[in-house]
Amino acid sequence: MASSLFSYLLLSLFLVCLGLIGVLIRRNLVIMLICIELILNGVTLNLLAINKFVTGGAAVGQVVAIFIIALAAAETTIALALIFLTFRHYKEIDSEKLNELKG
Amino acid sequence: MLNDVIFLIFWLVIAVFAVLAVFLQKPIYNAFAMAFSIFSIAGMYVFLGYEFLAALQVLVYVGAISVAIIFVIMLSPPVTVSPKKINPYKILIGVVTSLALFILVFVLYYGKFFYEKININMPSQGVNEIGNLLAMPYAVPFEIISVILLVAIMGAIVLAKKEE
Numbered sequence: 001m002a003s004s005l006f007s008y009l010l011l012s013l014f015l016v017c018l019g020l021i022g023v024l025i026r027r028n029l030v031i032m033l034i035c036i037e038l039i040l041n042g043v044t045l046n047l048l049a050i051n052k053f054v055t056g057g058a059a060v061g062q063v064v065a066i067f068i069i070a071l072a073a074a075e076t077t078i079a080l081a082l083i084f085l086t087f088r089h090y091k092e093i094d095s096e097k098l099n100e101l102k103g
Numbered sequence: 104m105l106n107d108v109i110f111l112i113f114w115l116v117i118a119v120f121a122v123l124a125v126f127l128q129k130p131i132y133n134a135f136a137m138a139f140s141i142f143s144i145a146g147m148y149v150f151l152g153y154e155f156l157a158a159l160q161v162l163v164y165v166g167a168i169s170v171a172i173i174f175v176i177m178l179s180p181p182v183t184v185s186p187k188k189i190n191p192y193k194i195l196i197g198v199v200t201s202l203a204l205f206i207l208v209f210v211l212y213y214g215k216f217f218y219e220k221i222n223i224n225m226p227s228q229g230v231n232e233i234g235n236l237l238a239m240p241y242a243v244p245f246e247i248i249s250v251i252l253l254v255a256i257m258g259a260i261v262l263a264k265k266e267e
Contacts, residue, residue: 002223004219005220005221006212014205017204018122022125025194025197025198026125034134045148053216062227063237069160070248071248072168073163073167073252076172077256078262080172084175084262096190
């Protein structure tokens with residue numbers, strides 16, 4: 001089982017779909033950000049499993065995975081700052097109540 | 104055999120904690136569940152033979168991103184959350200979209216990859232190769248990522264700064 005590619009792919013697909021459900025139905029901005037992190041991890045796991053299978057674990061795939069992790073860190077930083085700002089401004093982080101554009 | 108048992112345990116821990124991270128009700132519990140799930144994904148990388156990436160995953164995700172999320176949750180003043188009724192229409196859209204994606208990709212994978220085995224005993228290329236690639240052929244993307252991280256840090260400080 002540990003050497004079957006399908007189990008890795010199934011896990012990554014599960015993470016991506018779960019994150020998609022979370023982004024679509026949860027309304028708390030922080031939890032939506034957590035779901036986006038799950039999606040990014042699923043994608044990275046998929047990439048690395050396929051990399052192991054196709055090239056035997058070449059370094060190129062690992063470099064791309066490092067780029068994904070670094071970009072995820074940058075994205076989280078900015079998103080958390082924006083969430084914090086939204087909370088201070090509106091006293092609210094419910095995505096369904098943030099629907100007015102009055103500044 | 105023991106390998107498979109440990110693999111199955113990691114698989115289930117990742118799946119269960121990912122479900123908890125999405126569906127629990129208090130953000131702090133979600134953040135801890137996400138940290139645990141992502142920590143176990145580092146174990147998957149060890150199974151695949153990427154030790155360096157596993158260390159990086161623990162450092163960046165568990166050490167930085169989870170801590171930042173927990174930090175923001177702790178920093179926010181307590182907000183009284185009334186028990187909300189979730190719009191059933193929205194749940195329907197979410198579940199249908201996600202299930203459609205799952206079934207589509209599952210069918211594609213099932214035919215193509217179900218019988219494929221990977222040789223996980225063969226070592227992956229190590230830190231030396233990654234360093235060589237980052238130093239020469241991928242130097243420009245590496246520098247761009249560095250600048251993006253710097254700009255993200257400065258942007259976060261500027262955004263979250265208190266206005267006088």
